[in-house]
Amino acid sequence: MYDHTGNKRSAIISLYESKHNENDRVKSHHHRTHQILYTLEGKGKCTLDEHPYQIARDSFIIIPPLTEHSIAAESKMTVLVLEFDATVLGDDIQQQLVESVFQKAWVQKLNMFDSSELRQLLRKMLYEQSHGDRLWKMGLKLYMAELLFTIARSPQDTPQTDMNTLRVEQLRHYIDTRYFDIKNAEDIANRMGMSKRYMQSIFNDYYDSTPMQYLTEVRLGLVKQLLVETEKDIVSICFEVGFESLSTFYRLFKRHIGVPPNMYRTTQRGK
Structure with missing residues (x-):
């Protein structure tokens, strides 16, 4: 697994920060892993398989493997990248959750309750990755499954x-x-x-x-x-x-x- 700088990463579930200045561009590329990008701050545009989406704080970007994607920052922007190899998760999680969440590339701004839940899960995963004990890899898998479950269960917001x-x-x-x-x-x-x-x-x-x-x-x-x-x-x-x-x-x-x-x-x- 590789991060955005091209360095190899040893973990099969990994979180890292991606910083962008105003007008920065990340050229179109793809990965063999699954990715979920969470916008911590700023705004910009994300293109997924040639479909443009506006992104802002609290946007979740779902990127299936081999999806061509690029990012254009319209302001100073910080994105948390969650990258994982689905094979590390159980068969039932792969079939019912990974396949459901990653049916297509999409950008979702979840309702406020689920967004709050996902932020807490991401914080827990960051803690396990940085300070975890001998069970930290198991902790990442458990929180990863819970995060996918929350996204899959979350109702879609309709315009009001x-x-x-x-x-x-x-x-x-x-x-x-x-x-x-x-x-x-x-x-x-x-x-x-x-x-x-x-x-x-x-x-x-x-x-x-x-x-x-x-x-x-x-x-x-x-x-x-x-x-x-x-x-x-x-x-x-x-x-x-x-x-x-x-x-x-x-x-x-x-x-x-x-x-x-x-x-x-x-x-x-x-x-």
Whole structure:
């Protein structure tokens, strides 16, 4: 594997920085490896197989092997290059994730939640590459699989005339799919890059509830389903849907449903 300077790299998954000054040009070339480029700062144009794309901060550039590509910087620009040999990953990851993400060369600006997730994964990979212990190569493989999974699962943004509508839809999708991983309202607001007050205001305008109230509805709906359809212990169900405290879970369940979880399971199965 070779980096952008032509030097051979020993790792089968590698991250390195590519810096560009204003008006710099990287001539058309290709690689035999898979690449994901993440724009840390600046703006410019990327050409993939003769198709031009505008790129800016937080743009992800997906480059399959043997894709002719070039970059023209329109300002000072820094790009993080993630280069890897897909054969190091398991067969299922290659078939379901690598093939899905790298069906074609494309530029994607992911929604704010997935972008935040991918930035954290890239930071973890950089740490493993620089400071990792004897398991650092395994860590890179695990984070690589998670990064591909996030890109493959991420919904495509559609043009919206109302930015608040887009943000609310992204927020609801995030809660629907990550209900088990949300700590509090500040956690969501930080991922959205906005204040908690503003986030709650726009969500309440569309759904007449706060994001955390909606999160509770989502979690309790899943709890009711698991109580009736499975034999899982209540403590396991509580953990699975994201409640950190069993006492909090019991209190919320009785307040919203009217009866304790055990009684709900018994009465619903009796029907």
